[in-house]
Amino acid sequence: MKPFQFLRPRTLSEAAEALRRPGAMAYGGGTNLLDLMKSHARTPDVLVDMTAVSALQDIALDAAGDLRIGAAVRNATLARSPLLQRHSPMVAEALLSGASAQIRNMATVAGNLLQETRCAHFSNPDAGCGRRDGGQECDARLHAGREHAVIGWSESCRAVHPSDFCVPLVALDAMVEIVGPSGLRRVALADFLLLPGDTPQRRTQLGAGDFITGLILPAAAAGFAAHGRYLKVRERTSFAFALVSAAAAVQIKEGRILAARLALGGVAPKPWRVTAAEDCMGGRPPTADVFRAAAEIALSGAAASGDNGFKIELAKRTVVRAFERATVGVAPLDAAMPASVFDTLSKA
């Protein structure tokens, strides 16, 4: 690990000041960044521990029905929050399907939004990687497989976004709250995360001196609280990243879909949402062929980036199954195997 200065601000203004130092990076639970520092894939000069900033710790529902979550809230704390479980239970389901209990106890909200891809070439500084170092080099080009993207990727980067949490957040129009030199602003998470194009190093809309202070789940998201599921297909039932995942939610009235939400994980450089796929379901009954039609639209334009073409059909089937589950209801909060296709407690 490269030497660094460690700072632990207590207030937002102290944090802002610390993050203005050259080479500074915000630090949450360390579950991703410290690992990358050990391999020299990330080499901050100043590490700013955000977990002691008191203004970043709250989960609160405001009068308008927006749920605001502080940037330093831990994944486990958030997943167990009754406010989240009532507002957007599929977000809790996604959180509980991610990583291990130890890592969920450590990882933070902002750290999750900013976590790096798990493409092996990214974390290995000896491999060429434009996402890590800038430029167009991509050593995954000839080695892309199960863990790489099938949509939204470019010649310069075929890495996937690793987060479970972010998938339902994108489906539910979550907003990222950012403080920076120009003050406070809110950006839709779907826009905050960027596709690689030919600038793979630019992964988010965070600019110099910007830092995340919170996340907002809008009141409208709660309209999907009764019928929303996260379904995650992975190589083993627990403690594995998604091969393919889907966050699917519907509002149903008199046997017809009023509104639908859908985002996919594991297939693209960011959670993949196609609103046309959602819109095509409006007014139709919640049946497998309607879900399949939405899946076809969501994955239109998909193309293998290597030995991973199977993920396209797998993603479509995952969409159908996630919507079938969402039609039935929500996950039991004490599910034995959160978001697993093998969870026998969850019918459909």
Add this chain to the structure above:
Amino acid sequence: MTQAVKFTLNGAECAVDLDDPRVTLLDLLRERLGLTGAKKGCDRGQCGACTVLIDGVRVNACLTLAVTVQGAEVVTVEGLATQGALHPMQQAFLDHDALQCGFCTPGQILSAIGLMNEGESGEDTARVREGMSGNLCRCGAQPGIIAAVRQVLRARSGQTG
């Protein structure tokens, strides 16, 4: 620049002058404080052999910078027995022969106590397995480990066992 870190370690006050913020909690425990119970398996948060409790919550000590435990309460496997009596979870691992080489055992036991503190799994096998998935055992002692954890959870819930 030296950083003074004060925390509670297995019930006793502990003050360390850290000469380098790069030191992980795991390395601090093992290399500087002589507590080698927490093990360095992968050093990447994937195996769970370094699991300790911070403020009653299970974490990977290999992914925790020692400077961040300022003011916290850290418990390692060395702090579990009281006056020579094993913690019930330690005893259960003996009862069920829940180890072979023993390398993962301290992490398994601390993780199981963390699971117990979370109080959500009950003694259901599937939930216990899911809850313990952050701890790998390469010897194949998992059936014994799960049986041991379930024994303690069963006793805690007031049923016989």
